[in-house]
Amino acid sequence: MDALLSALGMDKVAVGFSNLSMFPLFDMAHYIISVMALREQPGAIEISRRSPIACWFSAMIYCFGGAIVSSVLLGEPPVEVFSNNINILMASAAWYLLFYCPNDMFFNICAIHLFRVLLAGMKEVTRTWKVLSGVTLAYKQYKRLCIALITIGWAKGAGTGLMSNFEQLVRGVWKPETNELLKMSYATKVTLLGAVLFSLQTTGYLPIAQHNLMFMYTIFLVVTKVTMMMTGSTVSPFACVESVLCRVILGLKSGDAEEKNSKSATKDISNGTCPASNGNIKAEPEETCAPSASSPDTEESNDSNKSSNKKDD
Known part of the structure; x- marks a missing residue:
């Protein structure tokens, strides 16, 4: 040189x-x-x-x-x-x-x-x-x-x-x-x-x-x-050099951590577990992970059941 x-x-x-x-x-x-x-x-x-x-x-x-x-x-x-x-x-x-x-x-x-x-x-x-x-x-x-x-x-x-x-x-x-x-x-x-x-x-x-x-x-x-x-x-x-070194020396790929996290979150949801619990705690009914309002049809069926019970009494 x-x-x-x-x-x-x-x-x-x-x-x-x-x-x-x-x-x-x-x-x-x-x-x-x-x-x-x-x-x-x-x-x-x-x-x-x-x-x-x-x-x-x-x-x-x-x-x-x-x-x-x-x-x-x-x-x-x-x-x-x-x-x-x-x-x-x-x-x-x-x-x-x-x-x-x-x-x-x-x-x-x-x-x-x-x-x-x-x-x-x-x-x-x-x-x-x-x-x-x-x-x-x-x-x-x-x-x-x-x-x-x-x-x-x-x-x-x-x-x-x-x-x-x-x-x-x-x-x-x-x-x-x-x-x-x-x-x-x-x-x-x-x-x-x-x-x-x-x-x-x-x-x-x-x-x-x-x-x-x-x-x-x-x-x-x-x-x-x-x-x-x-x-x-x-x-x-140095991004390209770092990517090559990570693959060759450490066996890592860029974005591996993010991909792993996203896959684990998707797997948790599909198994019915709360993502925040990392799959260790089973999800309770809908009120725990994703609370939802009761539908009108459900309310009508409940009212009809109550009225029929009153008639039987």
Whole structure:
């Protein structure tokens, strides 16, 4: 791969790209996109009016979640993340302007589609630096322990998603079903992929120069993100690969769970059992599972029986 990039004359470009500084433009783009994601969460506007401190703390988790999680995993104090005053001020400025700017002027400007695509592309560039930073920090302590390198790199690049439940608690929301590990988003998946690649490269199992891997991985991130935003697609680019791997390795097919549930529900109904009981409790007469009103013919027959009984008496 290195020879291919050298033949294309991209080797020097990759070296220059790897020396690119994220401060201040790319970092600011990351803060803006992160706080915009928070602002678009249900109830975030109300929280910003009712409790600005909680809203600010949630914004800091969105901006520095990866650094917080990786610090915990490395045994470092999480509060050290807030030691960089300039980055905290930049993130706080983005939070204030997006939530409290008069007439939502700053938010409306950032929400312009083309401008937001540009900011999202710049944010994806910072993802590469975060993943590589996490892998490098883990390598200093754990050397060739690949699982540790992958975990720290993944946490550094996608920590905000991984600690989303804690961030929701700050806003007074508890939704355990939204756990990122239960249903991973595209950002979490692509960050995991990057953590694996950089860990293999750092430990020498992937024969490619670091600056070339940074360049190609970033190009993949930016192109994929921009394409998804421009086309409005919500389908993960890894959907086909995941489907194949699930079939080959796990023997699963997409939608197996839903099909199994629907079939079991149909079987319960046909056997005369309540679907809610999962077939363990037999259904009572119609009043239990599906109460129905008595028909007029039934009422007439009952009245005639009562009258005949009176005559007999």
